[in-house]
Amino acid sequence: TQLLEQSPQFLSIQEGENLTVYCNSSSVFSSLQWYRQEPGEGPVLLVTVVTGGEVKKLKRLTFQFGDARKDSSLHITAAQPGDTGLYLCAGARVTGRRALTFGSGTRLQVQP
Amino acid sequence: NAGVTQTPKFRILKIGQSMTLQCAQDMNHNYMYWYRQDPGMGLKLIYYSVGAGITDKGEVPNGYNVSRSTTEDFPLRLELAAPSQTSVYFCASSYWVTSTGELFFGEGSRLTVL
Numbered sequence: 136t137q138l139l140e141q142s143p144q145f146l147s148i149q150e151g152e153n154l155t156v157y158c159n160s161s162s163v164f165s166s167l168q169w170y171r172q173e174p175g176e177g178p179v180l181l182v183t184v185v186t187g188g189e190v191k192k193l194k195r196l197t198f199q200f201g202d203a204r205k206d207s208s209l210h211i212t213a214a215q216p217g218d219t220g221l222y223l224c225a226g227a228r229v230t231g232r233r234a235l236t237f238g239s240g241t242r243l244q245v246q247p
Numbered sequence: 248n249a250g251v252t253q254t255p256k257f258r259i260l261k262i263g264q265s266m267t268l269q270c271a272q273d274m275n276h277n278y279m280y281w282y283r284q285d286p287g288m289g290l291k292l293i294y295y296s297v298g299a300g301i302t303d304k305g306e307v308p309n310g311y312n313v314s315r316s317t318t319e320d321f322p323l324r325l326e327l328a329a330p331s332q333t334s335v336y337f338c339a340s341s342y343w344v345t346s347t348g349e350l351f352f353g354e355g356s357r358l359t360v361l
Contacts, residue, residue: 141289168349177251177337177352178290223289225350233297233343234280234305235350237289 138162139226139238147244148214156209156241158224165229167200167207172221172240214245249273253338253353260328260360268323268356270338278341278348279321281305281313283334284355290337296321297343328360 142157158167166185170178182191184200184207191198195218197210207224221242225235254269272279277298282290282305292305296315310332312324321340325332336356341348 139289144287170350175354177339177354178350179352180349183349225290227348232295232303232305233278233348234292234295235348236292237282239289240287242287 138236139224141222141224141238141241143241144239145242145244147246150215150245150247151213152245154211154214154243156211156222156243157206158208158238159206160226161205162226163204163229164226165204166227167204168225168227168235169198169207169209170223170225172223178221178223211243214243216245216247219243219245251338251340251351251353253336253356255356256354257357258359260325260358262328262330262360264328265324265326266328266358268325268336268338268358270321270323270353271319272321272338272340272351273319274340274342274351275318276340276342276351277318278343279315280339280341280350281311281321281323282337282339283307284337285334293323293336325358330360332358333360334358 168183169181172178187202187204189200195212224238251272280295281293294313296302338353339350
């Protein structure tokens, strides 16, 4: 059973299109992070959201943390081929071990 | 700063063999982690450590062992390798003071058990 469910699993779009990736859970998290992973490399942090309802922008990427801190979304505007990669959400539990629980990932391919 | 360094990058094992994946970090991070990533999946936590001499199990610890004798090193030992352990293994470290500890990952070690 995956604690964090990501959707969609795969996304292939044309350059210039917009897209949204979702990360959902029935559990509450104290914070949620988004990572991007390229082939042959480890994940790299994009953003951390902490407060329910928080919205953060990173150039063309917009991240939102749900009001109840159970879900998050990543929206990319005018996608570019350089956005291609595996996007992973990861949550820090309110109590218990200080380790992140990762979602199943969304593989994005942006065609030029 | 090298960050998090993992060795080896690739390894093929026969069923029943043992090996150790090495991990070292030079950022003076207190927390270190081992995750495995199966094809098309996210990362699952195997073991983690909150400091030298302290380790604890994650979601999928069976078939693995760890030790943390220094702040810098966190090796992962596979005993009696099985095909189910074919995966990419990632070591990560973090300076976890608040609830928002960013993980810094190594480049991964790809293990195949035949």
